[in-house]
Amino acid sequence: MNHPIFLPGATLGVMGGGQLGRMFVQAAQAMGYVTVVLDPDDNSPAGLISHHHISTDYADAKGLSQLMQRCAAITTEFENVPAHALTTLSATLSIAPSAQCVAIAQDRITEKDHLKRSGVPTAPYAVIETVDHLSDVPDNLLPGILKTARLGYDGKGQVRVTTRVELASAWDALNRVPCVLEKMLPLAMECSVIVARAHNGECVHYWPQRNRHRDGILAITQAYYENVPAALAHQAIEATKRIAKELNYVGVLCVEYFVLQEGSPEYAALGALVVNEMAPRPHNSGHYTIDACDVSQFELQVRTLAGLPLVQPRQHSAAVMLNLLGDVWLNASSDAATSSTPPWAKVLALQGVHLHLYGKLQARKGRKMGHLTVTAPTASQAHATALEAARCLGIEAF
Numbered sequence: 401m402n403h404p405i406f407l408p409g410a411t412l413g414v415m416g417g418g419q420l421g422r423m424f425v426q427a428a429q430a431m432g433y434v435t436v437v438l439d440p441d442d443n444s445p446a447g448l449i450s451h452h453h454i455s456t457d458y459a460d461a462k463g464l465s466q467l468m469q470r471c472a473a474i475t476t477e478f479e480n481v482p483a484h485a486l487t488t489l490s491a492t493l494s495i496a497p498s499a500q501c502v503a504i505a506q507d508r509i510t511e512k513d514h515l516k517r518s519g520v521p522t523a524p525y526a527v528i529e530t531v532d533h534l535s536d537v538p539d540n541l542l543p544g545i546l547k548t549a550r551l552g553y554d555g556k557g558q559v560r561v562t563t564r565v566e567l568a569s570a571w572d573a574l575n576r577v578p579c580v581l582e583k584m585l586p587l588a589m590e591c592s593v594i595v596a597r598a599h600n601g602e603c604v605h606y607w608p609q610r611n612r613h614r615d616g617i618l619a620i621t622q623a624y625y626e627n628v629p630a631a632l633a634h635q636a637i638e639a640t641k642r643i644a645k646e647l648n649y650v651g652v653l654c655v656e657y658f659v660l661q662e663g664s665p666e667y668a669a670l671g672a673l674v675v676n677e678m679a680p681r682p683h684n685s686g687h688y689t690i691d692a693c694d695v696s697q698f699e700l701q702v703r704t705l706a707g708l709p710l711v712q713p714r715q716h717s718a719a720v721m722l723n724l725l726g727d728v729w730l731n732a733s734s735d736a737a738t739s740s741t742p743p744w745a746k747v748l749a750l751q752g753v754h755l756h757l758y759g760k761l762q763a764r765k766g767r768k769m770g771h772l773t774v775t776a777p778t779a780s781q782a783h784a785t786a787l788e789a790a791r792c793l794g795i796e797a798f
């Protein structure tokens with residue numbers, strides 16, 4: 401089937417007005433599209449800069465109907481948009497990714513089923529929905545991580561457990577909602593792969609980037625070729641394309657991977673590469689593509705949504721991305737309770753620094769306020785400048 405093409409001048413919509421929606425809007429507007437954001441928050445980062453902003457709840461019938469009337473095609477910026485709202489929209493409009501793909505990614509249980517179907521190893525796990533499931537947990541899943549099946553992000557909705565007693569009380573603490581218990585794996589590193597897949601099945605990719613988390617939140621992404629051994633990188637890219645194809649996915653998809661420590665029993669059982677989770681949208685670990693690649697993940701989101709041709713992105717610079725959490729604003733202040741403007745002029749004096757702020761009005765600990773990408777001709781230069789920027793901003797060294 402030929403998919404319609406929506407050329408610049410058409411109106412594109414996005415469900416969700418966070419920073420990912422904002423960067424989608426920026427890419428769409430740069431290409432001449434009119435944008436509509438649906439988000440209940442009057443001050444949402446994307447709503448503030450979009451041509452149109454519908455401030456209703458995601459499931460609000462009136463809001464959805466306004467969005468449908470205005471837009472030629474609609475995407476989503478986060479996976480917790482109610483899948484039934486996307487199903488409503490898809491009755492008359494082009495939606496990418498589809499409600500079905502978003503629904504699968506919303507739930508760790510259906511997500512893991514899909515990842516297994518795609519033939520990519522996951523961490524050994526058990527589904528916990530009843531008290532009986534708790535007692536059925538095999539010993540070899542401990543120590544492990546108990547994760548809520550739905551609505552977890554940035555390490556929220558997760559508890560590390562070592563014994564059965566801890567497991568039972570952790571499940572209680574999570575209000576006995578459906579969960580998965582994953583075996584704790586020995587990680588050598590974490591990386592992610594972002595692909596964009598078109599209606600006709602064409603699929604382009606970025607090279608895997610290496611991610612470092614702090615307190616469950618992505619802190620740093622390092623994007624350069626020498627990061628991930630080539631054989632492993634190709635394996636991860638192929639696995640991601642397979643996962644997208646099996647879903648008949650249209651849009652930008654990010655898949656997070658664990659690389660296991662060589663010599664560990666888990667490595668012997670599972671191999672080097674284990675899939676962690678997927679995000680049916682552009683991802684925080686792909687923000688560097690705005691400054692370090694000739695086509696960003698957000699432009700690819702626009703292209704897949706509009707039915708425009710895809711092109712294989714080319715990374716022209718080594719890059720390090722630092723997340724700017726609210727802590728940076730709190731650090732900049734002399735007393736911990738208030739926030740101050742961080743020393744941007746100092747940071748921007750460093751070569752290759754690109755500052756992205758999301759327009760959030762209030763800085764809070766752990767809140768993603770912006771990011772900074774350092775681009776350089778070499779990995780070591782990008783790394784050195786990123787360290788210097790981190791020092792200026794009071795971000796713990798890495």
Ligand SMILES: Nc1ncnc2c1ncn2[C@@H]1O[C@H](COP(=O)(O)OP(=O)(O)O)[C@@H](O)[C@H]1O
Binds near residue numbers: 677
């Ligand atoms: N099975 C595991 N073994 C070891 N580390 C893990 C495991 N699961 C999660 N982690 C660590 O916790 C982080 C957050 O877990 P993840 O499932 O990706 O949740 P979130 O949805 O919050 O991103 C991972 O990036 C990784 O550092």
Ligand SMILES: [Mg+2]
Binds near residue numbers: 656677
């Ligand atoms: Mg994750």
